[in-house]
Amino acid sequence: MGAIEVSGLTMAYGEVRAVDDVSFEVADGEFFGIIGPNGAGKTTTLEIIEGLRRPDSGEVLLLGERPWPRNPGLLPRIGVQLQASSFFERLTAREQIHTFASLYDVPRTVGDEWLERVGLVDKADTRVEDLSGGQHKRLSIACALVHDPEVVFLDEPTAALDPQARRNLWDLLSGLNDSGRTVVLTTHYMDEAEVLCDRVAILDQGRLLQLDSPQALVRGLRRSTRITVPGDAAGLGGVPHVERLEQTRDGVEITSAQPGAVLDALAGLGRLHGISVTSGTLEDVFLEVTGREYRA
Structure with missing residues (x-):
């Protein structure tokens, strides 16, 4: 059994099928990418797997359990970095991650260690609203990982970042599954998926069109x-x-x-x-x- 099993997943908003009979598996310790145009169904698929939305039909197993109805037993085992992360107002970076750590009964020292891992020690006493876009993203990832989850979901973690900030964040993301952690990433950046992901699923109009390693997908082009x-x-x-x-x-x-x-x-x-x-x-x-x- 893999970390994630998705079978026949379907969800519609009115007449629009955001997810249309999608099936795939994510292996333990895999860095798995979901790519597609705007409106392809990437975020909806991710939110269903995370247990944030109820599908119209189909089945999802996350770490062997159903995420919907909302499964409290899964929450300490997963980490979620949303497309638009929200933090508590007027708190510093250190106070933010200490707050997240306390929600999972994790010592504050672990939060401090994560600030160091994401390169924010010098910004520990800076309020979140004063952080740059890249620093904000790194803090949101640290907060998603502070409780050492088995599976991490990253929804467009480098969106709107400058090239230097993106590359720096790649270095962080590439090490996330070194210790066997499973990572699921959605992104609009093809070079990002090609560098980071073991396998990539291409979604469009809610349907799964291709699924393989980036190298195998490129070889299948037979392009001159x-x-x-x-x-x-x-x-x-x-x-x-x-x-x-x-x-x-x-x-x-x-x-x-x-x-x-x-x-x-x-x-x-x-x-x-x-x-x-x-x-x-x-x-x-x-x-x-x-x-x-x-x-x-």
Whole structure:
């Protein structure tokens, strides 16, 4: 039995099916990602698993127990970082995490340790409203983890953060399941899911479209590799297995399904210096599966 088992999950708001017959499992100790466009059903799915919403149909087992009706026995075993976290007004970062620790009968020293782990010791006496966006996110994650839960739910933890804050938070998130903790993450950032997650579920319009490791999903694209060679196309006419050769402002872009043969030929021509090689990414998979039309 895995940490989470979801079977035939369905939930509608009026005529809109936010979750439409979704089934998947999350293994113990897995870092599991749920990605999808706006309105895909990610947050609703997460809230059902957490026991915050009652599904119209289907079944959820969280650590072997049903989360709905609200299951008090599960609360100390899970940690939840919501999309928009709320803190008690006018309390400092230290007072906030001490308050969360007391709710679970956890010593204050453990809260202090978590402030250190998330890099907020120097902000311990700062009120939450004076923290930056990245610091606020790190504190919310620390509060969700202060009681050492077995399963952690993170709903878009890096949304609206600048690139530096996102990367710093990745370092924290990547270590969350080092000790066997299960992590479930929703995100809009494909690079984030590709770096952090063992497996990724792609949702759109409430339905599960793809589920596999990021690497396997990218391999399934069978997309040609793009190789950019500095300079012009002189002498490149004899390179084998070229599907397309195009002059761009960055050089010559070669598209090929057999990049190894192309690179061998470029080596023979002495044209390897400064080249760049681009293959498929999880973002390519996402766009191929969900489409490119604008989502409000």
